[in-house]
Amino acid sequence: MTSVRIRTAVPAEYPVVGELTAAGYLADGLLDPGSPYVAELRDAARRGREAVLLVAERGGRLVGTATLAPAGSDLAELAGPGEADLQMLAVDPLARRAGIGRALVVDALHRARDARASILRLSAAAAMRAAHRIYADLGFRHTPALDRSPAPGVPLLTYALDLTLTWCDRCGRSLADGGHQPCAAAELDPPRWCGHCGRRMVVQVMPGSWSARCVEHGARTG
Ligand SMILES: [Zn+2]
Ligand SMILES: [Zn+2]
Incomplete structure (x- = not known):
């Protein structure tokens, strides 16, 4: 398969990118x-001017x-101070199931981290199952408190990725390696690993609550 390259758009491409974005969304019905x-x-031209x-x-x-x-941009809908928003992810309907959406998300999260954003936020219609995977x-992680519905019958689910974390606190493996779908399903259990350093944490489970402590990064409770 031909490899995919992710880069920023140049102004001459804005009309094509605008059509591609609309076509991607309309194809989902x-x-x-x-x-x-x-x-x-x-309106890709506006996004090219005001965002990446x-x-x-x-x-x-x-x-x-x-x-x-970035936070503070008129285009950012979810980002708080120091955070970033990923929006308007669209893939050509004829080029799906080839990892292109994932490659765009991975590139964006590296850029957001390089720009020192603490959290990358995004939303996706509940029906977009491939995107949620x-x-x-x-x-x-799903952030239910921010979920909303811009139009009747189109619920949007919101997600956040803590860019300060390197390690998955559920399985202890690198977040960048992917494969953390089962970890999201275990979200209500106490974490076992420190997301900052990857160390095993000391976990105490009490009725209705838990605490997890890293020798270097301190305790978390839930
Ligand atoms: Zn994991
Ligand atoms: Zn730690």
Whole structure:
């Protein structure tokens, strides 16, 4: 398979990227083609000016895009101070199931970390099951308190990835390696590993609560 390259878009590509974004969303059947949001999706030029507009290029064609918006940008919807938002992830309907969406998310999280953002946030329609699998696999956690519904019958689930963590606190392996979908399912159990240093923590489980302590990074409770 031809390899995928992720990079920022150049201005000459904005019209193509806008069409690609709208086509990706419309293919999922979750949007009315006349919705004002479709015009927003087409406005890649604004995203290129106000945020980091990423594209996935394969075999000389643009096959995917996503936007990384820093906190404080008008485009950021979820990001608090020092955080970043990943938005408008779209993959060409003919180029799906090839890891392009995942490659865009991984590139964005490295860029957000390099820009010293503490958390990367994003949202995705509840029906987008493939996207939810990617986020859980990479260690994103569902943030139910931020979930919302921009249009009737279109619930959006929100996710956050703590960019200060290197290690999965559930399985102890590197977050960057992926494979953390089962760990997201164990979210209500106490963590076993320190996300900062990867050390085994000392875990105490009490009725209705727990505490987990790293010798270097201190205690967490839940
Ligand atoms: Zn894990
Ligand atoms: Zn630690």
